[in-house]
Amino acid sequence: MLDQLTQVWRARHVLLVGGTDVLCACLQALLTELGARPARIPASASSETLCRAMTAGRISAVIVPGAHALSPQRDAPHQLAAIDALITEVREAGVPLLILCSDAPVYRAQARPWLAEEDDALGGQTREGLIQSLVQLYAEGAARGLLGDPVNALIVRHPPLLGTDAPSVAQYARWCRSLLTGDVVAVEQPDRQGVFAHPLDIACGVLTLGARALGGEPAQSRVFNLAPGPEGLTSNRSAALRFIRRAGGTRPIAERMPPAPDTPPLLCGARARLLGGIRPLLGADEALSLLLSLERARAAGTEAAETQKQAHDYLLRLP
Numbered sequence: 001m002l003d004q005l006t007q008v009w010r011a012r013h014v015l016l017v018g019g020t021d022v023l024c025a026c027l028q029a030l031l032t033e034l035g036a037r038p039a040r041i042p043a044s045a046s047s048e049t050l051c052r053a054m055t056a057g058r059i060s061a062v063i064v065p066g067a068h069a070l071s072p073q074r075d076a077p078h079q080l081a082a083i084d085a086l087i088t089e090v091r092e093a094g095v096p097l098l099i100l101c102s103d104a105p106v107y108r109a110q111a112r113p114w115l116a117e118e119d120d121a122l123g124g125q126t127r128e129g130l131i132q133s134l135v136q137l138y139a140e141g142a143a144r145g146l147l148g149d150p151v152n153a154l155i156v157r158h159p160p161l162l163g164t165d166a167p168s169v170a171q172y173a174r175w176c177r178s179l180l181t182g183d184v185v186a187v188e189q190p191d192r193q194g195v196f197a198h199p200l201d202i203a204c205g206v207l208t209l210g211a212r213a214l215g216g217e218p219a220q221s222r223v224f225n226l227a228p229g230p231e232g233l234t235s236n237r238s239a240a241l242r243f244i245r246r247a248g249g250t251r252p253i254a255e256r257m258p259p260a261p262d263t264p265p266l267l268c269g270a271r272a273r274l275l276g277g278i279r280p281l282l283g284a285d286e287a288l289s290l291l292l293s294l295e296r297a298r299a300a301g302t303e304a305a306e307t308q309k310q311a312h313d314y315l316l317r318l319p
Contacts, residue, residue, distance in 0.1 A: 001208065001277065001318045002318040004211055005204075005207060005208065005211055006034050006035060008210075008214050008215055009031060009034040009036040009207065009211065010035035011035060011036070011037065012060040012061065012214075013036075013037045013039070013057040013058055014031055014036050014037065014038045014059070014061050014063060015039055015041065015053055015061070015063070016038055016039065016040040016063050016064075017040075017043055017050070017063070017064045017065075017086070018043050018064060018065040019042060021065060021066060021164065022161055022163040022164060023065040023066070023101065023199045023202060023203060024065040024066075025304075025307050026199040026200050026203040027063060027065060027203045027206065027207070029308045029310070029311035029312075030203050030204060030311045030314070032311075033311050034207070037057075039057075041053050043064070043066060043069045044069075044070065044072050047088075047089060050085070050086065051092075054089055054090070054095060055093055060095070060097065061095065061096065061099065061214065062086075062098050063098075063099045063101070063206065064098075064099065064100050064101060065101050066101065066102065066103075067102040067104075067135060067155075068102045068131075068132045070082035070083060070086065070135075074128065074131065076130075076134055079131050079134070080134060080138060083138055084138070087138075087142045091142075091148065091149055091151050097153075097154070097210060097213050097214055098152065098154070099153070099154045099210055100136070100139055100153065100155050101156045101158065101206060102136070102155075102156075102157060103157070103158055103159060103161065103164075104124070104131075104157075105128075105264035105265075106123075106124050106129050106133045106136060106157065107120050107121070107122060107123075107124070107125075107129075107265050108120070108123040108124065109125045115266050115268040116264075116266065116267050117271075118221065118223045118225055118268075122136070125264065136155050139153050140155060144222070153222060154209055154210065154213060154222060154223075154224065155222060156202075156209065156224050156225075157224070157225050157226070158197060158202045158225070158267065159264065159267060160195070160197070160264075161197050161198070161199045161202060162196060162198050162287055162291050163199060167261035168263070168264070169194075171187070172194075172196070173291065173295060174186065175240060175243060176288075176295040176296075177295055179249050179292065180292075180296060184252070184253065184254045185240055185243075185249070185253045186253070186254045186256055187236050187240045187254065187255050187256065188236065188256045189256075189257065189258075190236050191235055191236070192235065192260065193233055193235055193236075194233070194234060195228060195232065195233060195266070196228060196232045196233070196283070196284035197226075197228045197232060197280075198280075198286075198287035200281075200310060200314045201226075201228065201232075201281060201282050202226050204281075204314065204315075205224075205272060205278045205280075206226070208276050209278070212276055220275060221271060224276075225268055225271065226267070226278065227269040228284075231284060231285075232280060232283055232284050233284070237253070237255070239284050240253050241253065243285065243288045243289075243292075246285065246289065247292060281314065281317055290310055293306060293310070
């Protein structure tokens with residue numbers, strides 16, 4: 001897999017349309033390690049900025065790490081206008097590939113628990129999920145040529161990632177900060193299953209799917225779910241206890257039961273696994289250890305260097 005990724009991405013100009021979030025940082029670090037030439041502009045960049053960025057070099061791919069944040073205004077008209085502007089610029093610039101990533105909960109609620117597959121009904125459980133459903137349907141229509149000349153677009157859905165402030169995962173970064181300051185680790189909803197998806201696993205999955213598309217493989221699907229493996233699913237209590245023990249902590253945890261955030265469905269990653277050979281490498285324990293190292297580096301002002309190091313080490317583990 002590493003040879004394939006390097007062969008496809010080496011020397012390619014890749015435009016990241018996103019902020020300083022962890023997925024964008026991991027994508028940029030992995031692309032750099034693979035020999036690509038990534039550049040980044042803000043997610044809310046104007047059409048003029050997008051046009052200049054796409055025509056400044058021979059852009060091979062545009063990747064949007066957070067498609068739900070393309071517009072500062074989170075209502076449907078502004079989000080749809082933003083995706084339309086992006087697709088128009090990609091089409092006019094002749095960019096070979098557009099990849100849209102999002103952790104928005106776009107699937108409708110069903111009896112729990114369930115694994116959401118790509119063909120399940122959309123609509124979301126929240127207003128954000130509904131709006132992102134519309135955005136993704138619009139992008140898929142553009143990819144199929146329903147809105148003018150087709151654009152080669154992939155849509156990647158993934159769960160909230162470690163290191164973000166999403167309600168379902170924000171506490172894990174707080175665990176790290178508590179360990180670093182010697183405070184008691186507060187474990188919210190200790191019996192609840194945590195979904196420990198590391199951004200490096202998701203970023204590598206995105207680039208693997210992109211490599212298939214740029215390599216000329218026929219588009220059997222435009223939409224993919226990326227999800228952690230079985231080792232990335234564990235209860236918050238057991239994950240915290242193992243995490244503290246491995247990090248050398250000795251203080252007991254403090255269990256809390258605040259109102260639980262809505263639980264999105266688990267994503268089924270079978271399609272990506274079958275078509276792209278995508279299998280997560282990082283279980284919950286290792287993912288938390290990497291998050292701790294990143295939080296330590298952030299406190300020391302060396303976050304970028306640590307992200308690059310983790311990306312380098314990650315790629316060495318690929319078959």
